[in-house]
Amino acid sequence: MIQRTAGALPRQLTGFVGREEEVARVTDLLGQGRLVTVLGPGGVGKTRIALHVAERVAPRYADGARFVELSGLRDPELIAHTVASTLGLAEQDARCQLDVLLEYLRGRDLLLVLDTCEHLSDACAMLTEVVLRECPGVTVLATSRHALNVLGEFSHPVPPMPVPDPDDADALRHSAVELFERRAAAVVPGFALDETGRRDAVRLCRRLDGIPLAIELATVRLRALPLQRLVERLEDRFQLLTGGSRAALSRHQTLRTGIEWSHDLCTPQERVLWRRLSVFAGGFDAEAAEEVCAGDGLDRAEVLEALIGLVDKSVVLRADQGGDRYRQLDTLREYGAERLAEAGEERELRGRHIERCRRLADRLDRRFTEEQLGSFRALAAEHADIRVALEYAFGTAGWETRAAHLAASLWGYWQISGRLKEGRYWLSKAVEALPEHAPERVWPMGVRAYLGTFRGELDEALADLDQATDLPEGPDERLRGRIHLYRHLALVFAGRHDDAVPEYDACLAAAKAAGDFTTEVSLLAQQAYLHLLAGRLDEAVAVGAEGLARLEGLDTEMWLRSYILVITSAALTFKGDTDGAEAAAGPAIRMKRELGDFVGLAYSLEVSALGALGQERLERAAWLLGAADPLWERAGERLGGTAIMEAFHQEAVRALCAGLGEGHFAELFAEGAEHPLDEVADAAVAGADTLTPGRRDPPPGRAALTVREREVAGLIAEGLSNRAIAERLIISKRTVDTHVENILAKLGVSSRVLVGQRLAEPAPE
Known part of the structure; x- marks a missing residue:
């Protein structure tokens, strides 16, 4: 279920003891500068202190405090991806992920906690420097074994706890x-x-x-x-x-x-398990420990008992109270890794770990429509380990094919989670690592094109697909069908609908020959979208109905079903069947929320807004559009950049402004954007016309504006146009348009000319 608490401070399972002086000092430093680094060796308590301070000072920041754990990350190129994904930002954007992160942070007033920076010190330093320069409302609290050496950094070394004299009565x-x-x-x-x-x-x-x-x-x-x-x-x-x-x-x-x-003091079995668990970068469960660590001196039946022993000795910690996930502190994992290398087991255990990740990925790939939700959640829980597995495989001679298979078989995970940019990163590594004419390049090249299509990189996607098709040794029928499926999708997005027809026929023939049910239903969803964009609404509804019928009885399949429902809802809306459109949109919203598919939820809310407008439920339509807007900002391209759907959006905005008045529309739009997303989804599914309980708007005045809105308001007062403001702040004009509407409503003025006058007035007491 989607929450707007991405990156929330983790709950501490044991009480905080002492450290009053350190907490007070770090708290004081946060009042003096925008970068504070808590320094100290492993095991001294840096993270606990940083979390305690963050909890204490979070109310100072309008957007609170966010926590990013970096201990499981090894590739410095993925640091922006990691921070962005921790903050809940989807990666379906054609821009550099650092730009996506910066645009999000520029409008925020928050404390960003970067935990365990020492192994990525250069990357952390560069990221922090850019964030501090570009995002005036962000303060960074880092933990590291050494300073980041960024201009303006304040640091506080954490000493061990003070120990009294043996004769001290106190x-x-x-x-x-x-x-x-x-x-x-x-x-x-x-x-x-x-x-x-x-x-x-x-x-x-x-x-x-x-x-x-x-x-x-x-x-x-x-x-x-x-x-x-x-x-x-x-x-x-x-x-x-x-x-x-x-x-x-x-x-x-x-x-x-x-x-x-x-x-x-550990038993022999516990020692073996300790060192072998070091291959896990993040959390793990007992099943994972048995799958990877058993064998050669540790029977599978002995793993659970050894794991319990390590928990009892505090070598392994429960990741959550009463849960079935475990983790190791970095210092203890590092010690285990040394022991693993000394035992000569690293290559073998890393190979087992990679194979576990591959099996999880293959389960989602091969049984995509049957075990989708459980398989996806299993992969999401192992994200840090997926990264480590890919990095080790690509860095090990002779394992390139294994790494490429893992990266490509994760296509469903990259798509549902919105990690399109990161998926393309690993797939590009796969394409580069394999010989130019190797048949093993076909699948990763095809998946790279598939992800690129959703990111609007259509020329690159079609070029990849041309090259994949031209490889001398053709793929098997299942893979051949996938390549035609990806090509069909790219042509649909590119508006080349006639060219997509032969790809449809070739894909269907190959998928039937291979018995690839997922590809057959995916093709129906894509064809329904083609009909929608081409204005063939009856055909869109009919093909969508065929796809839903094929999925009948597969209750765990949500991703394809919900997209078909969204397409069906849009077609019914344009046909004037608003009741039918609402009936289709409600389940789509519920499924997208449960999956955690931000982009799919944005589509669902947007289409629901169009349906509400058709029913003349203007207030509902306004806050639904507002709720979708921050999700589109995360995606980077509203409605996938499709011109036809974007035209409907703009027409809806004009109609709502005319029907509600620009000020009231802006208020409702802002309410939807700022309301907790789970509550928005519940209200949307329930067919509510208002959000309850509603957001309490502060009285008009400067205090009502967010950090980004105050920045935009200042530029309005200087006389800049929306386009000029967008260029100055390096954000989209659409985002500026929304900010301007909100500013006018919050300040209680109807003209841009009056913005400067209102800003010059004394702040309300």
């Missing part, structure tokens, strides 16, 4: 000891420190230099050892390392020693 008030006691109480119910226990706890915390991760790893051993024996064992280990001297190890060595001690 030792329990020190954060390191408090952390130990809280975690110990979670491990051993009823645990509390007496006088002797207090001194032992201080000894343990001092020996571990107050490093939170080391303390937490040691604390879990209380299940097996009383505190005194635990401290004695730990001190014995450090004495061995230092030759019995009192010399202290560096904090890095201290943490590593604590991790190695935890490793040595």
Whole structure:
């Protein structure tokens, strides 16, 4: 289900202990500059501090705080994609993803938290520098093991937790000891420190230099050892390392020693699982652990027990309370990866990991209409691992074909999730990695063309398809049908409807020969759209009905069904059957929302608005158009850039402005754009004429304007036209048009000339 909380701060599963000084200092720095970096070694608590600060200061920002975790990302070229997708921005845009991200952030007043930047320091620095320069309302809070070295950066090194003297009577008030006691109480119910226990706890915390991760790893051993024996064992280990001297190890060595001690206390099966789990970049479930990690010293039946043991030892964490997903902290994953390399297992385990991703992708590809929702959600949960698998496969000699197959078989995932740009990135790597005339290039080249068509890159798409068709060794019938399907779609989008006819016939013949049901139904959806664009409305409805009939009984198929319903709804609207159009649009909205298909939902809301206009329900039409607008901004091209549909949109806007008045239309449009998307979808499906509860509009005045609207208003006051404003801010004129309408409505003026006067007035008290 689509939410407008993309990138929300993750909920912490354990309480926050101490760190008052660090939190206060970082909070204070955020008031002084727009880039603050929380520095420190692994395990010192940088992320926890950053999250605590972000929760505290989020109300300062009109758009709150957003969190982007970068630990699972390895390719610096994908950093803009990662931030954009975390913020909920679809990738169906012909522009560079950095431009999409910047346009979105320019109109926002928010705190952007970039977590774990050290392995991508150059890319993070360049991105941060551009964001700070181009987006005046954005502040960045980063965590890293070293500074980003960006002009204007404030940094705060996070030291280990302070540890008291063993004789300090107030030792329990020190954060390191408090952390130990809280975690110990979670491990051993009823645990509390007496006088002797207090001194032992201080000894343990001092020996571990107050490093939170080391303390937490040691604390879990209380299940097996009383505190005194635990401290004695730990001190014995450090004495061995230092030759019995009192010399202290560096904090890095201290943490590593604590991790190695935890490793040595694991069972042999737990040690094997620990190192093998390091191939997972993001979260994983027990089934994934069994599939990838079992074998050669770890039976499949032993994996779950070993996993439970690692959870008990805090080596593996639950990703959500009571859930079935797990994760490793970066520091512990790095240690496991070292052990994996030392054991000579990295290539084999990486290969297993890639094969798991391929099986997940093939399940969506081969059973697209039968297990769609479950297969798509499984892939969405593994996105970080898909990236790591592709990166490793493309970087390993002899694995190019394997990598290309994985990238191409993910076509459904790239499409439904709106990750068209990232999909094209990996598919281009596949095309470049394979020999020029290799038959294995056909599928990735065809899928690259398919994704490019939805992004408006029609010339490039058709060129790819020409080359794929000309390869000397033709594809099998299933793939041959797919290539004709992709060519048919590109020609439909290009308006070359006559040229699409032979592609339809060739595709249908190949798909029937291969028994490719997905291609047959996809072809019907594309043909229905062709008829709609050509004005053959009865044919569009009839072909759509045929497609829906083919999908009868396949309740898990939502993507194709919902698009056919959208096309049917549009055709019925243009035929004047507004009741039938509304009946088709409602289920489409529900399915698109459940899938999380932003672009498909935008189509659904837009077509519903046209239907409401046909019923003369003008207020409903206005807020539906408003709700679709920010989704089109994410897509970059309203209605796929189709001229015929865009003309209907413009006519609808003119009719609504005439019927409602420009000011009231702008208010309703803004209400739809700013309302929670789930509530909008519910109201749309329910056939509501108003959004309830409605958005409370502030009184007219400068305070009512967003950061971007204030920027646009200033340029209006300078006398710039909408076109000039668009060029100055590097955004679309359509976006400027909407901002101007909202500004006039919020300021309570009817003329651009009056905008400057209103801005010059004293702000309301």
